[in-house]
Amino acid sequence: MxxxxxxxxxxxxxxxxxxxxxxxxxxxxxxxxxxxxxxxxxxxxxxxxxxxxxxxxxxxxxxxxxxxxxxxxxxxxxxxxxxxxxxxxxxxxxxxxxxxxxxxxxxxxxxxxxxxxxxxxxxxxxxxxxxxxxxxxxxxxxxxxxxxxxxxxxxxxxxxxxASAQAAEAERQRIARDLHDLLGHTLSVVTLKADLASRLFDADPERARSELAEIQSISRTALAEVREAVAGLRDRSLDTAAHEARQHLEAAGLEVSLLLDAEGLTRAQSTALAMVVREAATNILRHAGARHATIRTGRNADGVELAVSDDGRGGARIGEGGLGGLAARIEGLSGRLSVDVAAADTGTLVSVWLPAGEGDSHA
Structure with missing residues (x-):
């Protein structure tokens, strides 16, 4: 008035x-x-x-x-x-x-x-x-x-x-990307462990109860992460995400090689790479049918490289959701994300390059 x-x-x-x-x-x-x-x-x-x-x-x-x-x-x-x-x-x-x-x-x-x-x-x-x-x-x-x-x-x-509408739309897209990255990975792991617990319920009740306990723990963690994602407060660590991904992939029966060097990354870079690792691991769990996966990073004078590969059925590509949203996130940090589009049955390689981190805040 x-x-x-x-x-x-x-x-x-x-x-x-x-x-x-x-x-x-x-x-x-x-x-x-x-x-x-x-x-x-x-x-x-x-x-x-x-x-x-x-x-x-x-x-x-x-x-x-x-x-x-x-x-x-x-x-x-x-x-x-x-x-x-x-x-x-x-x-x-x-x-x-x-x-x-x-x-x-x-x-x-x-x-x-x-x-x-x-x-x-x-x-x-x-x-x-x-x-x-x-x-x-x-x-x-x-x-x-x-x-x-x-x-x-x-x-x-x-x-x-x-400007307000654009800011609101950017925030909506950020929340959508974060929720997709968080829930897609978490629900895949929960589904996997629930199936495993169901198969072990009669043969190995103790192991089944252990899997159910892990489902409870993962669910609580996911709930906290969703709240943090909506509030825009979550800083995801590449080191933590990579070790969690290896744990979940190994629980699914894959052999995982982890070669990680996360030193010198800014928080924004570490968070972006952590999201890529989680999304790639989720895709391996859901679609790849792989037996072996590799998560590695390498550094040089120009920046840092991340590669997540598997020996599964291949055919992955960058679409509008998932890897598409992550590609936009990486581009916002002056980097690039690519997916090896080799023929089927030759596996998938998701690679990211980011320039050398600048700033005082590091992961």
Whole structure:
């Protein structure tokens, strides 16, 4: 409500200019009108105010109609009271609120000619006519500046809304990516362990209970991670993610080679690489049918490389979800993610390159 009132009372709005109609009544101080003249003048002013507000809310052809009505009122009242000249000034101001065009220029020229004609038609003094022209020019220029500032305000508000919408969409996508990366991996592991516990329930009850206990632990961890992902607070460690991935892959019967060097990474880089490891491990568990997997990192002067490979059925590619979202995350860190698209049954290689980490915060 306060913001709306501030907008309505802004000097860039045309409504405040109506206070200048008060000049119409100055002549009444030394030449009081009759009752009939006062009633006619007030009725005409009320009609003009209504037309003024209506036309300037629309900012279309009705502004020209309002300017014409103002000119007619000026000519009608100037012989009766010198304050009637304010309507001619208003005619110029109304046209000034319109965008620049030939029609608006023609309208302003017509107002100027109408003011000049009062020197002959109404025998107005030349200095008075010149002063009236100057006032009309100032009113038109002020209205044009106000209209431009109003358009700039509207454009600024539109840009702010667009930026807010883009920020909200970016946050929505971040949450979607994080939830996909977290839940996809976790649910795959839970499904795997639940199947294993089901098969062991009769043959090895103790082992089955152990698997169920791990499912409970993984579920609690996943719940905490989901909350942190929604809040945007989770910093995932590459070292932790790689060891968890190896544990889960080995639990599924794979042989896993882990060659890791996570020193010197920034938190953002470590988090991004951890998400890649988790997504790649999830894809191996779900689709690869592999017997062996390798997770390794290597460093050189230019940056760090991560490779996650398996000897499964292959055919993986970067799509819109999963690896596609991670590719966008890696690109945001000036890196690149690629997937080896070799023929089926030759395995999959997910590789990432990131430039050397900069900054004080390291994983």
């Amino acid at each position: 306060i913001e709306r009132m501030r907008t309505l009372l802004s000097p860039n709005r045309p409504w405040l200019h109506l206070v200048y109609l008060g000049f119409f009544f100055f002549a009444w101080l030394y030449q009081p009108p009759t009752i009939e003249q006062a009633l006619v003048a007030l009725a005409a002013m009320a009609g003009f105010v209504a037309l003024y507000i209506f036309s300037l809310r629309r900012r279309d052809w009705t502004v020209y109609l309002g300017a014409l009505a103002a000119g007619v009122l000026g000519y009608a009242f100037m012989p009766v009271t010198i304050g009637g000249a304010v309507y001619l000034v208003f005619a110029a101001a109304m046209l000034g609120w319109l965008p620049h065009s030939r029609l608006r220029t023609a309208g302003l020229v017509t107002v100027a000619l109408a003011i000049l004609s009062t020197a002959w038609l109404m025998q107005q003094p030349l200095f008075y006519v010149i002063a009236l022209l100057i006032l009309a020019a100032i009113a038109a220029a002020g209205a044009a500046m106000g209209a431009r500032r109003q358009r700039q305000e509207a454009e600024g508000v539109a840009r702010q809304r667009q």
